[in-house]
Amino acid sequence: MTATAQDIRDAARRLREGGLVAFPTETVYGLGADALNEHAVAAVFRLKGRPANNPLIVHVADVAAARALTPRWDARAEAIARAFWPGPVSIIVPRGERVPDLVTAGGPGVALRCPRHPVALALLREVGLPLVGPSANPSGRVSPTTAQHVREAFEGLMVLDGGPCEGGIESTVVSLMGPTPVVLRPGLVSAEALGLVLDEPVGIGPGEATAHGAMASPGLLASHYAPRAPVVLVDAAGVASALARAPGGRAAALVLGESAITGPGVTRILMPAGAGAYAARLYAALREADALDPSLIVVEEPGGGSSDPLWVAIRDRLARAAAARP
Numbered sequence: 001m002t003a004t005a006q007d008i009r010d011a012a013r014r015l016r017e018g019g020l021v022a023f024p025t026e027t028v029y030g031l032g033a034d035a036l037n038e039h040a041v042a043a044v045f046r047l048k049g050r051p052a053n054n055p056l057i058v059h060v061a062d063v064a065a066a067r068a069l070t071p072r073w074d075a076r077a078e079a080i081a082r083a084f085w086p087g088p089v090s091i092i093v094p095r096g097e098r099v100p101d102l103v104t105a106g107g108p109g110v111a112l113r114c115p116r117h118p119v120a121l122a123l124l125r126e127v128g129l130p131l132v133g134p135s136a137n138p139s140g141r142v143s144p145t146t147a148q149h150v151r152e153a154f155e156g157l158m159v160l161d162g163g164p165c166e167g168g169i170e171s172t173v174v175s176l177m178g179p180t181p182v183v184l185r186p187g188l189v190s191a192e193a194l195g196l197v198l199d200e201p202v203g204i205g206p207g208e209a210t211a212h213g214a215m216a217s218p219g220l221l222a223s224h225y226a227p228r229a230p231v232v233l234v235d236a237a238g239v240a241s242a243l244a245r246a247p248g249g250r251a252a253a254l255v256l257g258e259s260a261i262t263g264p265g266v267t268r269i270l271m272p273a274g275a276g277a278y279a280a281r282l283y284a285a286l287r288e289a290d291a292l293d294p295s296l297i298v299v300e301e302p303g304g305g306s307s308d309p310l311w312v313a314i315r316d317r318l319a320r321a322a323a324a325r326p
């Protein structure tokens with residue numbers, strides 16, 4: 001069911017009162033709160049169990065709202081916004097004084113994004129405030145791509161239902177804090193596409209961002225996007241032997257072809273071959289796998305080593321899901 005105009009008005013009222021509301025975007029569902037209200041932002045950190053050193057993305061209705069949150073909306077920011085907003089790109093620019101410390105984790109930059117989802121845009125316009133919007137999941141876990149995913153994690157939270165997210169993985173995060181633009185988190189919009197719009201090369205990776213003096217993003221580095229069960233990422237030839245090593249023989253496997261061998265305790269989840277469809281399906285599939293309470297989730301590495309930016313972003317998320325847990 002999709003949120004009605006009345007639902008959006010109710011949500012806006014709740015947000016203005018300092019409450020929390022989950023909302024759909026074209027990437028994943030976000031946990032919304034008034035970005036200018038410290039108490040509301042603190043409640044977001046508490047509900048997610050998010051470390052205070054991991055900054056939040058601020059969602060805005062349009063470029064005018066973005067400009068109001070930074071003293072430096074330069075030609076690069078304008079060019080990216082013109083090309084990709086509303087859409088899955090978060091732009092880190094110097095923070096304005098109105099932005100609470102909590103939002104930026106005390107850092108000098110604030111990430112701004114105008115999402116491309118009719119419900120998100122209607123909500124932002126109705127509420128007339130910038131909204132923080134971390135993915136609406138407990139910190140470190142798999143992001144939600146349906147309203148039901150959010151409800152399962154946060155009982156009693158108001159959720160605006162906008163249907164399944166079409167993008168499926170989180171926005172590209174690009175920092176304009178240093179002399180060279182740097183992608184801190186790969187996403188649906190590639191560094192190459194940003195570079196074409198900016199007419200200059202765009203770096204990749206938090207390492208470079210740190211070298212350029214931008215703040216590190218803890219959430220971009222650590223194990224993240226993780227189901228409860230351990231995840232291993234293997235190539236097609238390695239699926240069978242990885243499954244054979246699953247403790248107790250209970251395993252789930254996200255595979256690309258019919259050929260992958262299975263055993264009695266193994267549930268096979270067939271994934272789409274195309275990058276767009278794979279991204280849209282990924283988090284729901286990881287949740288389905290996890291719900292089987294397996295001792296191991298085996299993921300056949302998709303994309304055949306393709307350098308297609310979307311496959312790169314997908315493999316980035318898979319690598320984080322499979323990374324050693326703290």
Ligand code: TXA
Binds near residue numbers: 031090
């Ligand atoms: O697609 C998305 O971006 C979704 C939807 C709901 O908009 N939101 C999202 O938020 O993924 P979150 O909080 O789950 O991830 C934001 C990432 C974090 O890894 C955080 O460290 C980084 O962006 N980030 C946010 N603000 C930052 C800043 N000022 N400087 C550096 N990194 C920042």
Ligand code: MG
Binds near residue numbers: 134135143
């Ligand atoms: Mg997140």
